[in-house]
Each structure stands twice: as C-alpha cells, then as structure tokens.
Amino acid sequence: MNHRKKVKSDMELYFLGTNAGVPSTERNVTSIALRLLEERRSFWLFDCGEGTQHQILRSPLKLSKLEKVFITHLHGDHLFGLPGLLSSRAYQGGTSPLTVYGPPGLKTYLDITLELSQSRVNYELIVEEHTGGVIFEDDTFKVEMALLDHRIDSYGYRVTEKDRAGKLNGELLEQFGIKPGPLYGKLKNGESVETPEGRIIHPSEVIGEPKKGRIVTILGDTRPCSNVIPLAVNADILVHEATFLHELAKTAHEYHHSTALQAAEAAKEAGVGQLIITHFSSRYKNEEELLKLQDEARSVFPNTYTAKEHELYPVPDGIRK
Known part of the structure; x- marks a missing residue:
C-alpha cells in the first residue's frame, strides 16, 4: 500500500501501534520506536499504549536496548503500557539506566502504579517532567518539546541530530x-x-563535507495549532496524527484531533521531507479504508505514507528538499 523506496539508514522509525483510542483486531494503540543503530546502538520509544511490550516481542527491538521513553500526553491509549514495560525490562536484560520524559503527572502515575503493584525495577529509572523547551541534549542529539492543542496537555517532540563530521578519504x-x-x-x-x-x-x-544532521518530529494528539509548524519546520520526517478523513472535520475538531488533510497542510507549510500519518480511528478497519486517508493527504502533500505496524521507515540523508 505504501510503495516506499527501500533505503538503508542507521536511523529508523518502527511503528508498534497506530490506532486511536482503543486497540482493534487489526491495530494496536499508539507507540513508535526510533532506532538509533550506529552510534548509540539503542532505541527510543515515543508513547507506550497498552500492549506495547507484546508488540516489541514480535519485533526486532530488544527492551535491553531501550534508552529513553517520551510520553506525549497522559491519555491511556498512549500510556497504559508503560508500567508493564518498565517492569519487564529487567527480565529481558535491561540493566542500564532508563529515562522517561513527559508532562507533569507522569511521575505520580508511575510511582503509584509501580508501588501498588509491588513491581521491581532493578535498574536506575529516571522520570523527568517537562512543559516545553529543550529537554535533552548531548554531543549527538537535541530533543525539544512544545505544547499542542488537545483535551489535556499534549506535546510534540522534535529530535535533531547534530551535524556529523565528513568521512576520511x-x-x-x-x-x-x-x-x-x-x-x-x-x-x-x-x-x-x-x-x-x-x-x-x-x-x-x-575529510569530506560535514553531513547535515537529520530531524524527526513526532506529534502527540492535536488539533491544528500554532506550535505544529515550529516543531516540524524542515524536518526530514513528520509523524502527525490523522484520526479522521476531512469529511469528519467537525468531529475531529470537537474531539481535539486532526484530519489527514490537516496533517498534509501542516507538512506542506513546514517544508518537511516526508509525512507519515498515524493514530487512525477504529472506523477505518482495513488497508483499503486507510488508503483513503493516504490519498486525501497526498492531494496536498504527495510524499505521504500511512504508518503500518511492524514496518521500518528509514530516515535517510538528504530527504528534505
């Protein structure tokens, strides 16, 4: 359905869940892995809906390699899988420190669920709550977050890879x-x-010319709002929710979500290289129905793909114009 050109990359997105609200027999609820294969040899997780750890077991990902978790907001379809995943990580060889980032309230949620369930976390677990700005930076990456427009505080994340030195001849x-x-x-x-x-x-x-660092933007649930463009501007890949077709734009607005058309308009305005839409309403049950969402988005932004679970989406160099 996607007809994407296969390319090799040391940075890849891997979708573990693409459904909105509740899981279905076809799709799980939201979770996205960003694989960082070359320098870090780890992966980061964006949201952790119920069943995420089961999805990981069916994937090439290893919980022992999980380094960071970024939660966009505290709705259950983005969060309910986190306590179980944290508890299971040690049993799957995860001993290195793990940092979880998210909105205020996340630490209370984890403290209560892990304490009442008497779950053992046999590694250093760091929970950092933020409300925007630069939340992480090292020699390789910078991560920023900004508030979106949803029923509760929901955030988008912008991951910027720093420019890399050119190769020796x-x-x-x-x-x-x-x-x-x-x-x-x-x-x-x-x-x-x-x-x-x-x-x-x-x-x-x-030494050749430095390689421009790549940018990946992953948004939480949102209606169209002013912070989308600064988060997404010039991104190589934008991951944007597309809960409904635009014929249901009124419903999308009432429930604080976006349509496929609105996601495409944001991608076009931000000048991104590629748009991947996700977070689909359960009313769209099969690939044929999801193709309508993709076609709608492509009418505005041709380089659009629907997220498919257990499929890799490389972040290659030079995807932006």
Whole structure:
C-alpha cells in the first residue's frame, strides 16, 4: 500500500501501534520506536499504549536496548503500557539506566502504579517532567518539546541530530602513505599530520563535507495549532496524527484531533521531507479504508505514507528538499 523506496539508514522509525483510542483486531494503540543503530546502538520509544511490550516481542527491538521513553500526553491509549514495560525490562536484560520524559503527572502515575503493584525495577529509572523547551541534549542529539492543542496537555517532540563530521578519504590517504591508525584519529580531531615523506596533510584535504544532521518530529494528539509548524519546520520526517478523513472535520475538531488533510497542510507549510500519518480511528478497519486517508493527504502533500505496524521507515540523508 505504501510503495516506499527501500533505503538503508542507521536511523529508523518502527511503528508498534497506530490506532486511536482503543486497540482493534487489526491495530494496536499508539507507540513508535526510533532506532538509533550506529552510534548509540539503542532505541527510543515515543508513547507506550497498552500492549506495547507484546508488540516489541514480535519485533526486532530488544527492551535491553531501550534508552529513553517520551510520553506525549497522559491519555491511556498512549500510556497504559508503560508500567508493564518498565517492569519487564529487567527480565529481558535491561540493566542500564532508563529515562522517561513527559508532562507533569507522569511521575505520580508511575510511582503509584509501580508501588501498588509491588513491581521491581532493578535498574536506575529516571522520570523527568517537562512543559516545553529543550529537554535533552548531548554531543549527538537535541530533543525539544512544545505544547499542542488537545483535551489535556499534549506535546510534540522534535529530535535533531547534530551535524556529523565528513568521512576520511581513505584512497587519498593511502596515496599519501598514511594507513589506518593513530594518524586517522588525529585528522578526525582536526589535527594536521605528517606523511612518511615529510609532507604535512591538513584535515581539510582529506575529510569530506560535514553531513547535515537529520530531524524527526513526532506529534502527540492535536488539533491544528500554532506550535505544529515550529516543531516540524524542515524536518526530514513528520509523524502527525490523522484520526479522521476531512469529511469528519467537525468531529475531529470537537474531539481535539486532526484530519489527514490537516496533517498534509501542516507538512506542506513546514517544508518537511516526508509525512507519515498515524493514530487512525477504529472506523477505518482495513488497508483499503486507510488508503483513503493516504490519498486525501497526498492531494496536498504527495510524499505521504500511512504508518503500518511492524514496518521500518528509514530516515535517510538528504530527504528534505
């Protein structure tokens, strides 16, 4: 149905649940994994609806590799799977620290559910509540969040990969008589080196242009609102809810959701590279009905795909125009 071109990437989205409100026989409720394969060798999870840990068992993901969880809002279809997943992680080899980010109230929810169920979490669990701004940053990534428009406080996340250093030109270095080893490391660190013949090689001569970091924006439930565009601007991939077809725009507005057409309009305005729509109403039961949502969005933003569970969506370099 999606007809996406298969590409290799060290950053991938993997959908564990795409339904809105309640699970169905065809789809689970919301959860999205962002696989970070090269440098971190881990994955991050965005929302954790009921049954997420079962979905992970059917996937290539390993709970022991889960590093961070980002909760968009505290509605059950985005949250009820979290206590069970946290409890099970240690039994599946998860011993490293795990940080959970989300709106105020998340820590109380987890404290109560884990305490009353006498669940053991045999690793360091950090819960950080936020209401917007930069919530995480290291040498590789920055994560920002901003408030959306939903029945309760719901947030969107913008994950920005920092620009990466260009690759060393191995063939050229070989011509200069420099073999892989300590001199490679010096060049990568910006130091000039001397060849066996006494020639000085500067990093700019043998290192390619820096690679532009990629951007992935994942929104929680929302009606069209002012914060969508700043979160999504120039993103390589935007994940946007599309609960209804636009013929139900009034219903979408009343329930604080978006239509496929509205998601596409946001993608177009923000100048994103690719739009993936998700969070489908249970009224759309099969692929044929979901295709109508995709077609509606493509009428405005052609590079749109419907999220399909247990399918990888690579985040390749250069997807943006």
